[in-house]
Amino acid sequence: MFYEICYDISVQVGLEEKETRERTIEDHELVIEVLSNWGMEEENKLYFRKNYAKYEFFKNPMYFFPEHMVSFATETNGEISPTQILQMFLSSSTYPEIHGFLHAKEQGKKSWKKIYFLLRRSGLYFSTKGTSKEPRHLQFFSEFGNSDIYMSLAGKKKHGAPTNYGFCFKPNKAGGPRDLKMLCAEEEQSRTCWVTAIRLLKYGMQLYQNYMHPYQGRSGCSSQSISPMRSISENSLVAMDFSGQKSRVIENPTEALSVAVEEGLAWRFVSPRKLKFVSPFLVQKKGCLRLGTHGSPTASSQSSTTNIAIHRSQPWFHHKISRDEAQRLIIQQGLVDGVFLVRDSQSNPKTFVLSMSHGQKIKHFQIIPVEDDGEMFHTLDDGHTRFTDLIQLVEFYQLNKGVLPCKLKHYCARIAL
Helix, strand or coil, X not given: CEEEEXXXXXXXXXXXXXXXXXXXXXXXXXXXXXHHCCCCCXXXXXXXXXXXXXXXXXXXXXXXXXXXXXXXXXXXXXXXXXXXXXHHHHXXXXXXXEEEEEEEECXXXXXXXXXXXXXXXXXXXXXXXXXXXXXXXXXXXXXXXXXXXXXXXXHHHHHCCCCCEEEEEEECCCCCHHHCEEEEECCHHHHHHHHHHHHHHHHCHHHXXXXXXXXXXXXXXXXXXXXXXXXXXXXXXXXXXXXXXXXXXXXXXXXXXXXHHHHHHHHHHCCCCCEEEECHXXXXXXXXXXXXXXXXXXXXXXXXXXXXXXXXXXXXXXCCCCHHHHHHHHHHHCCCCCEEEEEECCCCCCCEEEEEEECCEEEEEEEEEEEECCEEEEECCCCCCCECCHHHHHHXXXXXXXXXXXXXXXXXXXXXX
16 A cells, blocks of 8 residues: 655655555655654655645635535624635634535445544544434544544555545554545545645644745745746737737737737627737747747748657656546646646547646646648647647647636646656
């Protein structure tokens, strides 16, 4: 069984083959203390992986606390917003209760039972009589002060769990699989809510301090010292008109300003928008030269072989992986808007697929090839916007939302960093 601990950059550990569980290592935790809780018989491994969603609940709490899963221990006047719910978790006097049905694996048995659970500051309880919250019907299931919560990645295959959204409690002391208390949610959003609430109840204000002051007290590890592999200055963008059959650069600054003002007044009624700003490195005019990444001219009619293979060295390209594997990789790096990867299509070998996260869901967009006068291009919008290679396509959608639900922000790396 493998336990994976997502460090802010990230970590993995294991016991039995082909079973993986993961949890977040908090910024205030020491890795050496985590290691000290592992038994000698546990052949664990560590590796690092970026987790973009580590503090996403502070930024977008509405995604993490569905209304039907939250109730309150004390009387409240009026509706409570997700932000207020978050504040209650950080308060020592009040707290929200997370409740709902979960599948629980019975100790020493292979069967799973659907039970109504209730999460409070004192621990996790389940009802012995339907959805009753009366004290005489509530039975203690697990506390989280001396245990860690792990998300299961292989519970359905390994333990016959009803869904793929499993999680479990593991005592801090060294122990084997028999010490695990295994649960399973109906959907990803439900599991995320349970796991997030337990983290907040366990660590409280410490999590908020970690979020507000990342890497505080760690020498040589500063968020300012980490620079992206490539950044595109918005000052270097050029205006392009996509309203016609072929895109064109708006070279006249007066025209660009006029179009921008026009769209600012009528944006509600224009779809798609006429004006977009793109990097000059992405601009391709038929029969002309385009600038390379260092400003040197390169022929626009590159060989099709070069255009096809040029993306293979990019960290966001994952070659022949399945849809399920793509979703697993994105979930591992965080369901944050704009986390993405590009892969070969399994259903059509001539096309590619852009898989990305938006609104706590993973969406897939097919990149299809189009031919124009003997030249091959890639497109996401049925040929309206065309690119000579996948690198141009990705860089364009990092700058423009276009037909996507949001811009591409964080690539899902092939190799954990």
